[in-house]
Amino acid sequence: MMNYARLTTLNAIKGLTIEQLDYLPYRDSNSIGALLLHMAAVEFGFQVELFDKRKPNKHESEEWGAAYQLGDLGRNQIKGNPLEFYIEKLEKVRSRTLEEFKKRSDEWLYEEVLWGNNLSNNYFIWFHTFEDEINHRGQIRILRKMLPHS
Amino acid sequence: MMNYARLTTLNAIKGLTIEQLDYLPYRDSNSIGALLLHMAAVEFGFQVELFDKRKPNKHESEEWGAAYQLGDLGRNQIKGNPLEFYIEKLEKVRSRTLEEFKKRSDEWLYEEVLWGNNLSNNYFIWFHTFEDEINHRGQIRILRKMLPHS
Numbered sequence: 001m002m003n004y005a006r007l008t009t010l011n012a013i014k015g016l017t018i019e020q021l022d023y024l025p026y027r028d029s030n031s032i033g034a035l036l037l038h039m040a041a042v043e044f045g046f047q048v049e050l051f052d053k054r055k056p057n058k059h060e061s062e063e064w065g066a067a068y069q070l071g072d073l074g075r076n077q078i079k080g081n082p083l084e085f086y087i088e089k090l091e092k093v094r095s096r097t098l099e100e101f102k103k104r105s106d107e108w109l110y111e112e113v114l115w116g117n118n119l120s121n122n123y124f125i126w127f128h129t130f131e132d133e134i135n136h137r138g139q140i141r142i143l144r145k146m147l148p149h150s
Numbered sequence: 151m152m153n154y155a156r157l158t159t160l161n162a163i164k165g166l167t168i169e170q171l172d173y174l175p176y177r178d179s180n181s182i183g184a185l186l187l188h189m190a191a192v193e194f195g196f197q198v199e200l201f202d203k204r205k206p207n208k209h210e211s212e213e214w215g216a217a218y219q220l221g222d223l224g225r226n227q228i229k230g231n232p233l234e235f236y237i238e239k240l241e242k243v244r245s246r247t248l249e250e251f252k253k254r255s256d257e258w259l260y261e262e263v264l265w266g267n268n269l270s271n272n273y274f275i276w277f278h279t280f281e282d283e284i285n286h287r288g289q290i291r292i293l294r295k296m297l298p299h300s
Contacts, residue, residue, distance in 0.1 A: 001277055026175075026296055127151055131284055138285030139292050146176055 005130040006094065009039065009137045012144065013083060021086070022079045025146040032143050034074040035136040036086040037067035040093045042132050046125060047093070050113065051100045097126075155280040156244065159189065159287045162294065163233060171236070172229045175296040182293050184224040185286040186236040187217035190243045192282050196275060197243070200263065201250045247276075 013021075013032065021033035030038070041064040048056050056064065066077035109123040163171075163182065171183035180188075191214040198206050206214065216227035259273040 001274075001281070004274075005281070028295055029292075124151075124154075131151075131155070134281055134284040135288030135291075138288035141285070142179075142289050142292055145178060 002097075002126070002130045005133050005137070006090070009036075009090075009133060009140070010087070012137050012140045013086075016083050016144075018080060018082050020144075020147050021081065021083060023143070023147055024075065025143060028071075029143070030070050030074055030139075031078065032140050033081055033086055034067065034070055034078040035140055035143075037078055037089060038070055038074070039133045039136060040064075040086075040089045041067035043093045043097060043129050046129055047096055047100070050122065050125060051096075152247075152276070152280045155283050155287070156240070159186075159240075159283060159290070160237070162287050162290045163236075166233050166294075168230060168232050170294075170297050171231065171233060173293070173297055174225065175293060178221075179293070180220050180224055180289075181228065182290050183231055183236055184217065184220055184228040185290055185293075187228055187239060188220055188224070189283045189286060190236075190239045191217035193243045193247060193279050196279055197246055197250070200272065200275060201246075 013036065016032060021036075022031050024031055044060075044064055045056065045068060048054060048060065066073040109126075110121050112119055112121050113125060114120070115125055115128075163186065166182060171186075172181050174181055194210075194214055195206065195218060198204060198210065216223040259276075260271050262269055262271050263275060264270070265275055265278075
């Protein structure tokens, strides 16, 4: 499911230019580039929380904060990057997730974990990670339709 | 996962008026209402295909065609309905899915099924059903942000 979600994300962004990745079609919108970096940021955040069992450090918060929060911060800080930049970020983060999965058994998926204040498990939290990606992939498809015709 | 996806869909549409459900913010856009009916249509389509093992009949195709296809057909045919109309459609269709699930074992999820020309299984196809819902929920969140401020 996680791989399928990523495949559809990559299909949705094929051939986008820097200008298209930065395009903001309406007030308060997020760019396609910012949404892509957000996907990597969410996954990175869960890696730190669930694999490393800690909070992000200062350096990590600075690196990922804008992508995680989106909004004004994302609009100001995330721009000017080519498609390859986003794809590399996505792939680099994902490769760690898959490595960590390999070290664990299927039973680990069903181990209970606190998610915020709610009791959850690893399966559901990793589902949520790509569920959020799918949500934003849907948004990227709309943003792509709204690009000015060149 | 399916229930969670639905919960987030319902949260995304709370309080929308007929006018807001029909709103088309840009050329070629789909309304929030059309996306909601599309979710029910996709699920209905898989019920017919996977539970009933047949193609939709003429009556069903007429009832669901616009919601399934979206685009011009959706824009022309799906409008003027209050939020309750869409929620009832979603719930009616979902209640059959859950009833059918109850009749089946977990092993059924892993039975191989053809999806188009690709070998798949029941688990993945039902994942895809709500994966499509999540995609459109993401779009609904954008469409909602684009509503004219009242």
